[in-house]
Amino acid sequence: MSSLMSIKNMSVNFDTPGGSLEAVRGVDIEIPAGMSVGVVGESGSGKTVMCRAAMGLLQGSTVNRTGTVIFDGHELTAMSKEQVRELFGSGMAMIFQDPLTALNPVRRIGAQLSEGLRIRLGMSKSDAMARSKELLELVRIPNAAAVLKSFPYQLSGGMRQRVMIAIAIACNPKLLFADEPTTALDVTVQAQILQLLRELREDLNMSMVLVTHDLGVVAGNTDYVAVMYAGEVVEYAPTKKLFADMRMPYTEALLDSIPRVDHKSGTRLSVIAGRLPDPTHRPAGCGFAPRCKYAQDKCTTDHPELKTDPDGHVYRCWFPIGEAL
Amino acid sequence: MAGSGTAHMRNTVDSVLTVRDLTVEFRVGNNKTVKAVSGLSLDVVKGETLAIVGESGCGKTTLVRAILQLPPPNSGEVIFDGTDLTLLPKENLRSARTSMQMIFQDPISSLNPRMTVHQLLDEPLEIWDRGTRAERDERINKLLFSVGLEPDLVLNRRSYEFSGGQCQRISIARALALDPRMLICDEPVSALDVSIQAQILNLLLFMKETHGLTMLFISHDLAVVKAISTRVMVMYLGKICEVAPPDVLYSNPAHHYTRALLNSVPIPDPTKQIRTELLQGEPPSPMNPPSGCRFRTRCVGASALCAEQEPQLREVSPGQFVACHHPIV
Numbered sequence: 001m002s003s004l005m006s007i008k009n010m011s012v013n014f015d016t017p018g019g020s021l022e023a024v025r026g027v028d029i030e031i032p033a034g035m036s037v038g039v040v041g042e043s044g045s046g047k048t049v050m051c052r053a054a055m056g057l058l059q060g061s062t063v064n065r066t067g068t069v070i071f072d073g074h075e076l077t078a079m080s081k082e083q084v085r086e087l088f089g090s091g092m093a094m095i096f097q098d099p100l101t102a103l104n105p106v107r108r109i110g111a112q113l114s115e116g117l118r119i120r121l122g123m124s125k126s127d128a129m130a131r132s133k134e135l136l137e138l139v140r141i142p143n144a145a146a147v148l149k150s151f152p153y154q155l156s157g158g159m160r161q162r163v164m165i166a167i168a169i170a171c172n173p174k175l176l177f178a179d180e181p182t183t184a185l186d187v188t189v190q191a192q193i194l195q196l197l198r199e200l201r202e203d204l205n206m207s208m209v210l211v212t213h214d215l216g217v218v219a220g221n222t223d224y225v226a227v228m229y230a231g232e233v234v235e236y237a238p239t240k241k242l243f244a245d246m247r248m249p250y251t252e253a254l255l256d257s258i259p260r261v262d263h264k265s266g267t268r269l270s271v272i273a274g275r276l277p278d279p280t281h282r283p284a285g286c287g288f289a290p291r292c293k294y295a296q297d298k299c300t301t302d303h304p305e306l307k308t309d310p311d312g313h314v315y316r317c318w319f320p321i322g323e324a325l
Numbered sequence: 326m327a328g329s330g331t332a333h334m335r336n337t338v339d340s341v342l343t344v345r346d347l348t349v350e351f352r353v354g355n356n357k358t359v360k361a362v363s364g365l366s367l368d369v370v371k372g373e374t375l376a377i378v379g380e381s382g383c384g385k386t387t388l389v390r391a392i393l394q395l396p397p398p399n400s401g402e403v404i405f406d407g408t409d410l411t412l413l414p415k416e417n418l419r420s421a422r423t424s425m426q427m428i429f430q431d432p433i434s435s436l437n438p439r440m441t442v443h444q445l446l447d448e449p450l451e452i453w454d455r456g457t458r459a460e461r462d463e464r465i466n467k468l469l470f471s472v473g474l475e476p477d478l479v480l481n482r483r484s485y486e487f488s489g490g491q492c493q494r495i496s497i498a499r500a501l502a503l504d505p506r507m508l509i510c511d512e513p514v515s516a517l518d519v520s521i522q523a524q525i526l527n528l529l530l531f532m533k534e535t536h537g538l539t540m541l542f543i544s545h546d547l548a549v550v551k552a553i554s555t556r557v558m559v560m561y562l563g564k565i566c567e568v569a570p571p572d573v574l575y576s577n578p579a580h581h582y583t584r585a586l587l588n589s590v591p592i593p594d595p596t597k598q599i600r601t602e603l604l605q606g607e608p609p610s611p612m613n614p615p616s617g618c619r620f621r622t623r624c625v626g627a628s629a630l631c632a633e634q635e636p637q638l639r640e641v642s643p644g645q646f647v648a649c650h651h652p653i654v
Contacts (some may be wrong), residue, residue: 040519142606155608157381186380186545188604195603213519218593220598240595257523259552261590262597265571267552269523270531275488311570 004029004175004207005033005054010067012053019280023049025231031175036201036208038222038239040215044276046231047211051177055092056084072174088118093168097180099160103152113167118173136168139196146282158189162196171199179211194221219243227251230277230287231258236314247313247320250288284317294319328362330638333568335647341507341539342369342392347401349384349391359611361387361396369507373441374533374540376554378586380608382562385543389509393425394418406506423453426500430512432492436484442469442495443480446490449502468498472528475585490521497528501536509541514549526553547590551575557581562611562619565638569645581624618650626651
């Protein structure tokens with residue numbers, strides 16, 4: 001299977017007054033063409049920084065990115081800011097968690113939606129407006145003509161996220177980064193938006209990176225999953241394989257700690273004690289060792305390397321689940 | 326439903342809280358009125374955890390705030406421990422509130438950043454004159470221990486020095502300081518990470534047992550509700566759709582809205598994905614709710630009757646009450 005984006009050994013450090021903060025370290029991810037890859041983890045695990053760094057959105061003197069990112073034959077890490085920007089819209093696009101802050105509050109939806117069409121595809125103003133209306137219909141917004149003339153504050157959260165999706169797909173991108181696209185929405189609206197994304201991906205043959213903290217969202221909407229912890233990918237596998245046969249103790253603990261509608265009521269949840277390690281002082285061994293119920297002495301001293309099973313299941317653990325000690 | 330009725334009321338002597346025909350409306354100019362809660366009744370029995378679920382804007386938070394008289398409802402009764410709070414003079418209301426404490430969604434902004442943990446916990450004890458200084462200090466230490474915090478390490482620190490989960494532990498300790506009979510939790514875990522959420526839910530379950538608390542628990546997350554509640558009430562546009570014990574409600578929802586909500590919950594198992602017809606659109610405006618059943622505009626089972634007549638709550642199986650003309654059997 002050909003890979004649309006390949007991230008190799010990417011690390012991101014931020015210079016802070018408290019020292020260097022290692023937000024992402026040594027991440028390797030392949031995004032196969034036409035597939036949907038989920039990125040899960042707790043707040044602060046580096047999910048968002050990883051996506052933004054891959055797209056080249058993190059800039060400034062305090063950001064240090066190393067490693068290579070290759071997208072559709074372009075080595076993004078060797079290109080200038082301007083060259084990478086040329087790929088936005090028609091190559092890569094992104095939707096964000098909070099559609100209200102991502103949209104410009106003082107511009108009408110039509111202006112924000114047609115901007116990319118005019119700049120990237122060179123459309124005339126009237127053509128771009130006509131296409132904008134089609135795009136709003138494509139994301140199932142009723143009364144598209146009226147919405148074109150509206151301001152973001154006049155729309156509900158679900159409608160705003162639909163507008164964001166319309167803007168993102170306007171120039172037919174090959175890869176869509178969706179950073180917690182449904183976290184701010186009600187569960188019924190979340191289901192609608194996820195269904196819309198599934199249908200659009202199929203119709204437009206678009207790949208997607210879906211960042212979320214919700215393993216439920218991952219289970220129903222992705223082909224592959226990368227689990228992140230303390231800035232690293234700690235497990236990567238096809239979604240069905242991951243849920244059927246977890247190797248990484250962290251993934252198991254995360255799944256066990258969430259309440260589920262398909263469990264009996266009053267079920268006590270198992271708890272992951274403690275919290276994420278301080279990103280300015282990463283521990284020498286495995287970052288999860290202090291919270292892991294399977295941890296041995298070796299885990300606190302030696303940093304585990306990525307291991308790959310013959311079937312391509314990748315994990316970062318000295319004592320993976322299912323292996324005798 | 327979006328219907329009315331009182332069939333689900335148990336009227337027992339064990340009721341800690343009884344709400345009858347509660348209505349909250351807000352004037353919003355242009356002679357328009359937001360009908361946030363309309364003629365709603367409920368009761369909470371001692372030791373029970375009643376969870377209230379529904380989408381944003383269904384009136385969950387307005388309902389519990391009206392129970393606390395923050396602000397008082399437009400009409401209706403709120404009987405707590407045998408007293409109607411809506412009739413109490415201000416001073417008596419203040420003392421009544423000591424036995425019904427609240428925990429909020431955002432743990433960091435609900436704690437005063439200028440006060441130390443010691444001051445935060447001492448304030449209610451001092452105002453209500455609970456013991457001497459030494460007795461109060463001992464009580465504060467006990468409270469902090471019980472929520473899993475080390476008093477020596479936290480007493481002199483302020484809220485911004487803690488994580489969200491730790492702040493929620495402090496909020497719980499503060500809510501329990503005056504030994505309330507009832508704890509009202511408004512989305513207490515929505516702002517927390519999944520691993521922290523489990524810690525706080527387990528703490529709330531533990532506190533409920535050890536302090537013999539009765540709880541009102543608001544959440545939009547049906548999975549969280551299933552884990553913690555003993556009775557669930559589903560709300561839509563200011564009215565009740567269904568009231569039932571969690572295991573009944575989740576396995577055999579009788580209201581079309583309950584079923585639609587349940588089908589929307591993502592299940593963390595790729596082999597158990599349900600792809601049914603989703604609920605279309607969004608709730609109508611509470612300024613101009615639909616006639617009859619308020620859910621009828623999005624309901625797959627709606628008929629002409631639903632527009633004409635408001636459904637009343639009725640018992641469809643033991644303990645399960647639904648307000649629907651055409652319940653799912």
